[in-house]
Amino acid sequence: MVTQARPSQAIRIGHLSTMYHTAFLLRGTDLLDRQGLAATWRLFPSGPDIISAMQRGDLDLGYIGLPPVIIGIDKGLSLACIAGGHVEGTVMIAGPGTRTLAEAGSMQEFLAQFSGKAIGTPPRGSIHDVIVNELLREHGITDVTVKNYPWADFLADALQAGEIAAAAGTPALAVTARRYGSAKLAVPPGRLWPFNPSYGIIVMREMLEKKELLTRFLTAHEAACELIRNDPATAAGVVAKTTGMVDPDFVMETYRISPKYCAALPPEYIASTTKFVRTLQALGYISRPIGEDEIFDRSLIAAVHPGPHHYNDGIRGNV
Helix, strand or coil, X not given: CCCCCCCCEEEEEEXXXXXXXXXXXXXXXXXXXXXXXXXXXXXXXXXXXXXXXXXXXCCCEEEECHHHHHHHXXXXXXXXXXEEEEECCCEEEECCCCCCHHHHCCHHHHHHCXXXXXXXXCCCCCHHHHHHHHHHHHCCCCCCEEEECCCHHHHHHHHHCCCCCEEEECHHHHHHHHHHCCCEEEECHHHCXXXXXXXXXXXXXXXXXXXXXXXXXXXXXHHHHHHHHHCHHHHHHHHHXXXXXXXXXXXXXXXXXXXXECCCCCHHHHHHHHHHHHHHHHCCCCCCCCCHHHHECCHHHHHHCCCCCCHHHCCCCCC
16 A cells, blocks of 8 residues: 655745754655655844734744744734743843852852953843843842843854953853853853743744644654754754754754753743743833733643653753
8 A cells, every 4th residue: 555645835034143943854854755845044133123024924833932933923913822842932142250159159149240341142132131131120230231142153153252241142152162262151041030031933823724724843843852852962953954054062062051842832931931921021022911721822832742741851961
């Protein structure tokens, strides 16, 4: 008996340069092909840029941090987060002579050392920008400036040039700073905002009508998350080859710094997002409370990943 090939469906995906997202694994493997999907990929500088492209109807799906999604919903966009992918993806780096959080003893003392200086982050409304602004607000630090950059890739150079005293960004920023500059990891991801949802899979709600298409994508996405957890060396090799910008050891170091990968949307992920809503309103980024039912549609990922989440499992071989 001959099995008939599954008909191919086209899907337009917006993604970031963040190498621990499954985008580079899906681009570099046949995981989407196995699901009968033919993807068109487009790289963007930031989550807010992906939101704008979705609003224009240029994309079917995007890899985005939750704060830009919440801001978009506040502006009237009908968006939905249909899956997770990774948590605790923000770190802070700083130059020589700066005390790390462990050395400072408290977040208050750590932040206070930047009095009169600037901390760099990706664009306003990005998850990294929101976390830094909330920490400054929470600890009553009023004389530290947050300086936004259009591309996260600019942060390491800005720190090296003395434009900023510290920077917040993805784990790859810490690896870059250590390899090619004199900066160090000052605050690890778990100490900034526990279980913060570093990215989700986002669609316009009208896309929810294409249930089969999205289920196929989420099946491939979950398989890519499993590959990172269970065979990070292979995943790192694929990502390095796909990006053409880094070597596998660079990707592995990124995985080790921030090792929490899964496609599920567990209560902890939802609760951390709800905290973002309160923070965004307090910072004046949104005008009203946004309910979790406005942000999430868990029906598809519940079918693809019905069991307990794996975020806390870490990656194989990481101690």
